[in-house]
Amino acid sequence: MATHVKRMAVAGLLALSSGAFLACGEDLTTTLAGDLIPVSAITVEVRLPFSEFAEDLQVWGGYGRAIQLPTGIVARAYEGLLDARTLVRWFGYPRSAFVTDPTGSSRTDTLLTFVGGKVVARFDTISSVADGPVTLALGAIQTDWDPGSVTWTLTVDSVGDRRSWPEAGAGPVVPLSTATWDPAESDSVVFQIDSAGVAVWSDTTAARRGARLEAVTEGVRLDVRSMTLSLTTRPSINPDTLVDLGVTAQARTFVYHPAPQVSEGSIIVGGVPAWRTVFSMNLPKVLNGPPEFCAKVGCPHTLTSKSLVSASLVLWSEAPPPAFQPTDSLVLDVRPVLEPSRLPKSPLGFSLAGFFGVRVPPGYFGDEAGSEVILPLGAYLEQLIAGDTASATEVPRTLALLSSFEPLSLYFASFHGPGSPYPPELRLILTVGEEVRLR
Amino acid sequence: MTRVLAFVLLGLAALSEGGEGQSILGSRGLGLPLEPLDARARALGSVGVGLMGWALTPTDPASAAGSPFPSLEITVQPQWAESTLEDGTDRIRATRFPLFGLSYPVYALSGTVTLTIGGFMDQRWQLQRESTTELEETTVPVLDEFRSEGGVSTFRLGWAQRIGEDLALGLGLGSQAGSVTRTFIRTLGVTEPGVTVVPYRVRSTWQYSGLTASFGARWDPADFLRLAGTATWSASLKADPMEGTDGGDADFDLPVEFRIGASGLLTTGLTMNLGLAYAGWEPSAGGLQEEDLAGAVWSYGGGLEWTGTQLRSRRMPFRVGVRKSSLPFRFAGDDPSETLVAAGMGLDVTRPADVIAGGFDLALERGRREAGPLTETFWRGTVTFRIASW
Numbered sequence: 001m002a003t004h005v006k007r008m009a010v011a012g013l014l015a016l017s018s019g020a021f022l023a024c025g026e027d028l029t030t031t032l033a034g035d036l037i038p039v040s041a042i043t044v045e046v047r048l049p050f051s052e053f054a055e056d057l058q059v060w061g062g063y064g065r066a067i068q069l070p071t072g073i074v075a076r077a078y079e080g081l082l083d084a085r086t087l088v089r090w091f092g093y094p095r096s097a098f099v100t101d102p103t104g105s106s107r108t109d110t111l112l113t114f115v116g117g118k119v120v121a122r123f124d125t126i127s128s129v130a131d132g133p134v135t136l137a138l139g140a141i142q143t144d145w146d147p148g149s150v151t152w153t154l155t156v157d158s159v160g161d162r163r164s165w166p167e168a169g170a171g172p173v174v175p176l177s178t179a180t181w182d183p184a185e186s187d188s189v190v191f192q193i194d195s196a197g198v199a200v201w202s203d204t205t206a207a208r209r210g211a212r213l214e215a216v217t218e219g220v221r222l223d224v225r226s227m228t229l230s231l232t233t234r235p236s237i238n239p240d241t242l243v244d245l246g247v248t249a250q251a252r253t254f255v256y257h258p259a260p261q262v263s264e265g266s267i268i269v270g271g272v273p274a275w276r277t278v279f280s281m282n283l284p285k286v287l288n289g290p291p292e293f294c295a296k297v298g299c300p301h302t303l304t305s306k307s308l309v310s311a312s313l314v315l316w317s318e319a320p321p322p323a324f325q326p327t328d329s330l331v332l333d334v335r336p337v338l339e340p341s342r343l344p345k346s347p348l349g350f351s352l353a354g355f356f357g358v359r360v361p362p363g364y365f366g367d368e369a370g371s372e373v374i375l376p377l378g379a380y381l382e383q384l385i386a387g388d389t390a391s392a393t394e395v396p397r398t399l400a401l402l403s404s405f406e407p408l409s410l411y412f413a414s415f416h417g418p419g420s421p422y423p424p425e426l427r428l429i430l431t432v433g434e435e436v437r438l439r
Numbered sequence: 440m441t442r443v444l445a446f447v448l449l450g451l452a453a454l455s456e457g458g459e460g461q462s463i464l465g466s467r468g469l470g471l472p473l474e475p476l477d478a479r480a481r482a483l484g485s486v487g488v489g490l491m492g493w494a495l496t497p498t499d500p501a502s503a504a505g506s507p508f509p510s511l512e513i514t515v516q517p518q519w520a521e522s523t524l525e526d527g528t529d530r531i532r533a534t535r536f537p538l539f540g541l542s543y544p545v546y547a548l549s550g551t552v553t554l555t556i557g558g559f560m561d562q563r564w565q566l567q568r569e570s571t572t573e574l575e576e577t578t579v580p581v582l583d584e585f586r587s588e589g590g591v592s593t594f595r596l597g598w599a600q601r602i603g604e605d606l607a608l609g610l611g612l613g614s615q616a617g618s619v620t621r622t623f624i625r626t627l628g629v630t631e632p633g634v635t636v637v638p639y640r641v642r643s644t645w646q647y648s649g650l651t652a653s654f655g656a657r658w659d660p661a662d663f664l665r666l667a668g669t670a671t672w673s674a675s676l677k678a679d680p681m682e683g684t685d686g687g688d689a690d691f692d693l694p695v696e697f698r699i700g701a702s703g704l705l706t707t708g709l710t711m712n713l714g715l716a717y718a719g720w721e722p723s724a725g726g727l728q729e730e731d732l733a734g735a736v737w738s739y740g741g742g743l744e745w746t747g748t749q750l751r752s753r754r755m756p757f758r759v760g761v762r763k764s765s766l767p768f769r770f771a772g773d774d775p776s777e778t779l780v781a782a783g784m785g786l787d788v789t790r791p792a793d794v795i796a797g798g799f800d801l802a803l804e805r806g807r808r809e810a811g812p813l814t815e816t817f818w819r820g821t822v823t824f825r826i827a828s829w
Contacts, residue, residue, distance in 0.1 A: 036466060036566045037585040039623040041639065045574040309627065310636040358633060374633030429574065429627070431639035435685040436621045438645055438678055 041433030044296050046287065047314070050418040053426040056280045057267070057418055060344040063274040064407035067147050067253040071124060072224035073410055074136065075256070075323075076215035078129065082323035084256035084410070085170055086121075086213045088227045089147060091248045092204035099235040099243055111236035112245075114198045118230050121213060122188040123181065124223035127327050133182040135216040138191045139173025140200040141209040142166075147251035152258075170255055173212050174200055181222075198231060201247075208250065221323075227252060256410065260324045265419045267315060269401050270330055271412035276344075276402040278337060283384060283426075297432045303385055310429035311381040315373045315415040316422035317364040326362035326411040331404035333357045334375050336396035348400055352380045357404035360413060370422070373415070375401075377426070462808060462815055463522050463531075464775050465564040468731050468768025469676070469691060470590060474498070475538045475557025477514050478823040482783025482802035484740030484760025486714035488655065489667035489700025491744070495540040495553060495825070497595050498698055499669055500609025501655040503542045503551040504599035508796055510827035514538040520817035535561060538823070553597040553611070560591040562619045572627070580628035589619035591647050591676065607657040609669075615649040615676055615693075643684040649676040649693070663704035671696040675723065691726035694718040694736075708747030712760075715739045720767045733774040738764035742781065754787040758802070770810035779806030783821075797826040 072086030487498030595613030655669035700714035742760025783802035
């Protein structure tokens with residue numbers, strides 16, 4: 001019995017202890033009126049013009065290549081300016097095919113006769129700009145070219161090797177076919193190619209040179225999602241039958257003309273090859289204005305990471321040349337430049353704008369030019385200010401504005417630069433409070 | 440019996456989980472006094488001295504004299520409170536552990552050594568204030584929060600000595616210890632796309648230290664009467680800022696506290712207890728100022744205990760009590776006071792033949808605190824569990 005009672009008491013103690021620990025949840029918050037909180041604080045906003053927080057703004061270009069974009073571009077006098085042509089390289093024609101002979105048996109045929117073919121181009125109907133049916137032309141390129149560095153005027157543009165097209169714009173070409181695409185009817189156009197046209201790409205060198213797709217209709221810009229080549233074959237083991245064989249595209253890119261002219265001193269981000277805008281932070285340690293700020297918190301006011309609750313870089317959008325105005329949202333990023341002396345090839349630090357970056361609607365660079373775009377810099381500035389007081393911490397002072405995905409598109413973002421009437425601003429929200437005391 | 444005990448304990452645990460309590464008064468001075476009393480003393484409205492039988496109470500160092508067995512005691516105290524200030528009402532809750540104690544009788548010396556950890560000042564509270572501020576041309580909602588987390592406890596080693604059959608003396612030596620972290624947080628309700636705002640936060644932490652000593656005497660002039668008294672002296676309570684704390688240190692002068700109490704057997708099984716406590720709080724240069732203090736703090740109370748009820752041969756006392764106290768730290772320039780009525784019960788699991796003892800006590804108090812524009816009503820439960828054996 002004694003053991004029973006003792007067990008009961010111990011069990012009770014454990015149960016009570018458990019209950020006591022469970023009871024630790026508290027709700028002590030009081031929101032009653034009255035000035036019960038023993039600390040007062042002031043929150044103010046300050047906007048610093050570019051010259052007061054940064055310097056040495058530079059625009060660097062050449063990041064990424066057109067071949068990295070998921071779409072090609074075809075344009076002709078788009079906005080009276082832009083010409084673009086999509087180039088595609090093919091792998092060699094198939095040497096054999098698995099076909100059914102007259103007896104019904106499947107056999108490999110190595111004596112193929114190509115009697116014709118077709119190239120199918122598929123477009124992005126949403127992002128493409130065309131008022132009506134568009135006439136397009138397909139031609140066979142006659143010159144070797146490098147998909148990674150090809151431009152409107154150069155077949156190869158790499159260090160120590162620059163070669164020009166015989167004719168600017170990836171020419172000359174052997175005309176193969178023309179076709180008309182009506183955006184209202186479908187998302188693709190088919191170019192029929194006769195046997196003579198198919199013969200143009202019959203050897204692997206010619207196939208590698210590939211095809212050029214251009215617009216005949218003026219004032220259009222089309223985004224090419226894919227180009228495929230299909231050959232019509234007459235097999236030797238069953239000449240009464242025609243077989244379609246696909247030819248894989250080896251590479252697809254585009255060339256355009258002219259290169260966009262951007263405003264001197266503007267902040268440019270994006271495009272292909274992409275631009276980045278780089279500047280160095282020169283944040284003041286002490287604020288002596290503006291007067292409204294000083295009236296509230298007193299000046300000079302020493303900036304501290306503790307009082308900084310928000311920091312944003314404010315940019316004002318401007319319209320780029322019409323041919324390069326965005327037709328879809330752009331995603332901007334801000335990243336620290338880790339070795340500014342190695343620009344434009346300096347490595348960059350982690351994103352300051354978050355994993356998804358800052359999305360900017362395309363209208364900001366068209367009808368809504370002059371809109372405010374805000375990039376968060378709070379965590380970075382907190383480190384920068386703390387780094388000033390703790391010299392052991394090295395915080396990069398140079399920042400790069402760039403596209404989150406680079407390259408993203410032919411179009412690009414443009415913002416008013418430091419010398420413009422709408423220079424970039426650093427928007428700070430500061431809370432200045434009393435110290436927490438015991439008495 | 441096992442079922443009854445299990446149901447009661449589970450019920451108490453459930454009550455504790457949803458409990459609310461404590462006081463806005465804790466935001467003043469050194470906080471809200473947290474007396475190291477067990478559930479029996481609470482139910483009787485006692486100031487913690489002069490109770491019949493033996494007890495493990497830091498407020499009465501002689502009370503452990505005559506303790507027959509080594510024992511362990513834990514007290515849990517959930518609280519629910521409703522505060523009213525300037526037409527606003529708020530509900531708050533909290534749970535405290537005001538007393539943990541161990542005693543060990545030294546039979547050769549007719550004395551008992553005790554170790555107690557008791558509450559002294561509770562400094563856990565939290566306030567919120569909602570307002571707005573103008574940023575550029577936009578009105579932005581602002582939420583200010585002030586959090587105080589921590590408190591001061593007393594660790595005390597004591598000795599209770601029986602002198603003859605009727606007299607016992609007790610001595611306790613110990614130290615105050617604890618810490619408090621005070622945090623102010625301002626959160627802005629900026630909803631502008633692309634603008635990230637982090638809360639403004641300032642935080643400071645202090646660590647408390649101080650010495651204390653208490654002396655108590657208990658005298659039973661007759662079989663039906665017990666008289667007792669204690670005096671507790673404390674050195675100044677020192678608050679040292681921890682690294683990274685902006686605020687400076689502080690020294691708080693603590694008063695000598697006197698408690699007297701008496702218990703008398705009115706009839707078989709019915710006992711009355713009465714008690715009185717006094718502490719004269721004085722301002723100190725490095726601590727609390729005169730305007731912070733109520734000065735003389737009196738507390739008095741009493742109650743009745745009925746021990747004539749048994750549950751399957753186990754003693755099951757019932758208790759009622761009342762108590763009125765003044766509190767040491769002013770609120771809005773007014774001296775606060777606390778009035779409460781209490782009731783409780785106990786269950787002693789005792790088998791004298793096998794010399795195993797254990798039990799629990801429960802008290803439930805309904806109280807009211809007033810200080811100028813502030814009125815608080817509260818329910819406070821106290822549960823003490825003890826186990827003793829050899």
